[in-house]
Amino acid sequence: MNKIPFMKFSGAGNDFVIINNLESIVDSTDTNFVKKVCARRMSVGADGVLLVEKAYGIGTGMSRLPEETADVDFRMRYFNADGGEVETCGNGARCISKFAYLNGIVSEKMRFLTNAGIYEAEIVGDNVKVRMSDATDIRLNVPLQLKDGVHTVGFANSGVPHVVFFVNDLEGTDVFDMGQQTRYHADFKPAGTNANFIRIQSSERLDIRTYERGVEDETLACGTGSIASAIVAAALGKVTSPVSVKTASGVVLKIHFDMSNGEPKNVYLEGDARVIYAGELTTDAWNY
DSSP: OOOOEEEEETTTEEEEEEEEOOOOOOOOTTHHHHHHHOOOTSOOOSEEEHHHHHHHHTTTOOOOOOGTTOOEEEEEEETTTTSSHHHHHHHHHHHHHHHHHHSSSSSSSSEEEETEEEEEEEEEETTEEEEOOOOOEEEEEEEEEEEEEEEEEEESSSEEEEEEEOOOSTSOOOOHHHHHHHTTTTGGTOOEEEEEEEEEETTTTEEEEEEETTEEEEOOOOOOHHHHHHHHHHHSSSSOOSEEOOOOOOOOOEEEEEEEETTTEEEEEEEEOEEEEEEEEEGGTTTO
């Protein structure tokens, strides 16, 4: 029976199966493998699968890189629970950094390649601090027609697309229904979008709930959603960096950034990256 070593991580309530795939022990084109392994109660169960891979070379699809990216330590691949590969994942970036450090792949400071660009990360005590790509396509006060009427929302691409709703009754918001409508809204086709619902607590703190595409449900946390929400709120003058973001799991993420003429730069995501357990996947984990 084939066995694949893995570690299960949680970052602010997002959980991941992480595999060292430097030797290509997993076929990264096999979306069925991801869907099966991520199925709760049937297998390990997770929001997604993270693979540590070679940054470039034969079999990576990236045989050549610009000179400035030649010193990256590894490549991060992220697959949502539906098997689809997406550009990045903020909580996943922290968890894969901790995984690479614990497995001797990197030291306390590292650089790695994602489909959203190059990230820099540092182990800071029990936390991990990751320099993410700068948010782009920031839109403010956008009218969005949903079934219950027109909502005024913000938008930012923090590696992946995010819509941001400002709400007063966060607990009473139907995140699944509104999130699903937004995720498949005609305004965001064909790629779709994530949907975040935030409540401003102060100039340095906000609460958040997120509907994630690919998972197709509310998750306990979303790193890129927290970044997008903090940046949209800052662009509207509602918060200033650093912003503490309380996720649905209760875990607080910290978002650091510089705002210059409405443009965010030097964006960092800081938070936990906890090892839940380590083990081996057997073929029964994906053959059913």
